[in-house]
Amino acid sequence: MAQLAGWVASDAGRYHQAQRLYLSGVTAAQAAGDRPLGAQLLSSLAYQIANIGNRDDALLIARSAVTGAADATPLVRALLLERLAWAAARTHDTDTTRRALDAVNDAYAERSAGIVEPEWVYWLDRAEIDVMAGRCLIELGAPADARPLLAGALAGYDDSHVREIALYQTWLAEGYAKTGNLDAARTILDDLGAAAVQAESVRLRRRIDAVTNLINRRAGKDRP
Numbered sequence: 174m175a176q177l178a179g180w181v182a183s184d185a186g187r188y189h190q191a192q193r194l195y196l197s198g199v200t201a202a203q204a205a206g207d208r209p210l211g212a213q214l215l216s217s218l219a220y221q222i223a224n225i226g227n228r229d230d231a232l233l234i235a236r237s238a239v240t241g242a243a244d245a246t247p248l249v250r251a252l253l254l255e256r257l258a259w260a261a262a263r264t265h266d267t268d269t270t271r272r273a274l275d276a277v278n279d280a281y282a283e284r285s286a287g288i289v290e291p292e293w294v295y296w297l298d299r300a301e302i303d304v305m306a307g308r309c310l311i312e313l314g315a316p317a318d319a320r321p322l323l324a325g326a327l328a329g330y331d332d333s334h335v336r337e338i339a340l341y342q343t344w345l346a347e348g349y350a351k352t353g354n355l356d357a358a359r360t361i362l363d364d365l366g367a368a369a370v371q372a373e374s375v376r377l378r379r380r381i382d383a384v385t386n387l388i389n390r391r392a393g394k395d396r397p
Contacts (some may be wrong), residue, residue, distance in 0.1 A: 186375030191379035212242035247283040262312035316348035343380040
């Protein structure tokens with residue numbers, strides 16, 4: 174419950190509240206002797222901090238989450254390693270990011286019907302992993318490599334995933350903008366207006382604003 178409430182608070186832009194919720198969940202998980210769940214809550218906090226706070230702190234917390242749940246199930250390890258990859262990408266640590274992404278793929282390949290995964294990791298699949306890898310590649314300055322991953326993952330979502338589709342498309346737009354295809358980037362953002370209103374997500378609005386500003390900066394540089 175703390176993880177879910179923290180995620181909702183973070184998505185609504187209530188970052189201090191989200192941090193308190195995540196940390197209360199860590200305390201509860203520790204009391205229950207559930208190290209993987211405690212690590213999941215810590216990595217959720219690291220993810221938030223990587224997005225809006227001190228990125229070095231986020232990387233440290235994400236590393237701690239991975240180290241503290243080394244014996245977790247494959248999908249849980251993949252999730253924690255994804256968060257580590259993102260935190261590393263946000264600090265532009267290329268080596269750590271790529272090692273973490275490789276480890277995500279290795280962990281995901283180890284899943285099997287005989288291993289019972291926690292219910293809270295139900296959503297992590299190949300598409301989500303590809304999206305995170307694409308986002309990390311954009312952060313590292315390799316948007317051309319990221320584009321096929323993002324486009325392929327987006328093709329697998331149905332229209333009920335309004336927020337996820339819109340959010341992931343902002344990274345696709347960012348990739349286009351960074352490779353100089355500003356028209357394609359603008360077209361994606363123009364199509365996201367209604368989705369942003371429907372999703373009521375502060376995070377989505379922040380992403381749209383960030384990519385819009387990037388496009389405007391790139392357009393300004395192209396002017397004679």
